[in-house]
Amino acid sequence: MDFHIWVVFVVAASVVLVVPGPTVVFVVAKVTDLGIRRSFPVACGVLAGDLVCMSLSLVGVGLVLSTSAVAFSIVKWLGIAYLVYLGVDIMVKTRLRHTTAAEKTEHEGVNESRESSRSLFFNAFLLNTLHPKGMIFYSSFMPQFISGEKAASFQFLTMGLTFLCLAAVNLLIYMAMAMHLKRLKGSGRFRSGTLVKYVSGVILIATGVCAAVM
DSSP states (O other), X not given: OOHHHHHHHHXXXXXXXXXXXXXXXXXXXXXXXXXXTTTHHHHHHHHHHHHHHHHHHHTTHHHHHHHOHHHHHHHHHXXXXXXXXXXXXXXXXXXXXXXXXXXXXHHHHHHHHHSOHHHHHHHHHHHHHSOHHHHHHHHHHGGGGOOTTSOHHHHHHHHHHHHHHHHHHHHHHHHHHHHHHHHHHXXXXXXXXXXXXXXXXXXXXXXXXXXXXX
């Protein structure tokens, strides 16, 4: 694809990515809870979800979801249910970990050991892929930058790789910000990080509720 078109695509994609969605909220919640190193599987799950959504949109699934009300509703309600589940899960675990100061360490040890890297990856992956608007977005956004003078497959590949790189940078920035919150929490300015986790859970649940009524 032409360089000037690629630059325009980078600018447009960056604007889209900078607005935090449910996946960013989930990543931030995990970083403030587990730390940046243990949260890398979450970021990998988000990027894997982006890759799957882009791939499916290119083979026509995005078009099917945009034209079939039944298919869209099924995927939509699966995504809503998973959003609410993750929000409730974050809030419940936060509640358990902070029932008393004496029980805090014990509960953290139990919960973190049970939340494996595989679990963190698949939670983020499913959260991203069970969002039908994602595939519809890719199938409608990327074709706007396709030039008819060159092979469409190569242009889609270029945009896909570019978008994934931009998404990775965006996640790293949010993770760094979340890690800063975690350090502030450690210094006592954010007591136990409870507020951050509760807010993250509420945002996920509210996003699911808003999607359900729209």
